[in-house]
Amino acid sequence: MTIILGIDPGSQRTGFGLISAEGGRHRYVTSGVIRLPKGPLPERLNIIFRSLNTIIDEYRPSEAAVEEVFMAKSAGSALKLGQARGAAVVACVGADLAVAEYTARQIKKAVVGTGAASKEQIQHMVKVLLKLSASPQEDAADALAAAICHAHAREGLNNMSEPMLAARMRRGRLSNKVSS
């Protein structure tokens, strides 16, 4: 069984979500949002770093998945996002987690089945796929979605969405190397 930590970094809120993956089955472990107070940036980055360290210590994930951002609205927002992302990534690599990066499109495709899914669709599908009683908060859902995307990638199921996978599993056709 592998514990995967998904992270949705942001300079105001950083979402995290942990799932366990075993034989193509993904189970919810925990998720949440690290809310960052207003104030000096170094302290905010430190909160991301220390919070993720605490989460890693407690749940012992061995792999992490972070959304790869190519573009941002502006250079200013890219800089803020980049710093939050840098703090999150070093928290993971510093704790010896293998860090994988996925584009927003890859993550959406893995969870919803289309690269153009809305935030609400992601929240809904994460809830359904992980059999949760309620939709996770938006950033936590994005983090769980990144973790699910990574679970697919490591199982050689990169090109298969969770809904397709679920259908295959119901029909008893799941294998670790699915031919498309």
Next chain:
Amino acid sequence: MTIILGIDPGSQRTGFGLISAEGGRHRYVTSGVIRLPKGPLPERLNIIFRSLNTIIDEYRPSEAAVEEVFMAKSAGSALKLGQARGAAVVACVGADLAVAEYTARQIKKAVVGTGAASKEQIQHMVKVLLKLSASPQEDAADALAAAICHAHAREGLNNMSEPMLAARMRRGRLSNKVSS
């Protein structure tokens, strides 16, 4: 005596420079450049993080100074720079250093006397001010300049450039609270 770590973060090269500050006198300790290999971003951020941790362990600075970046050429470069900066900042705050941020203008003004100084002027003035036998590499010079700027700020000399300060010191007029 306070050891100050100046950092000039970048996604290809991260400069660092350490000075000691005591009673308005600044001495060179060491400086250098962390060169980042091409390859996966998490690994590159990890190199920044671990290298700075090693430097902090060895030289035991208690304060750090990092250039505050408001603008970048593009959202893409801002994102890369932000991630490098985030990794550098958490290496410092994680090791309990107080991290101060200065604009490029503040740093240039402290070292050269004008906020519009060129890279070469910074290199030259850092060499002169710290009595080095040769100009430090560009990124190392920027890091040392950030450290010098911070030394000024903590000594209450924010509005005074090093050349002005040197002139005052020669005339025996240095005090910790200089009236402008």
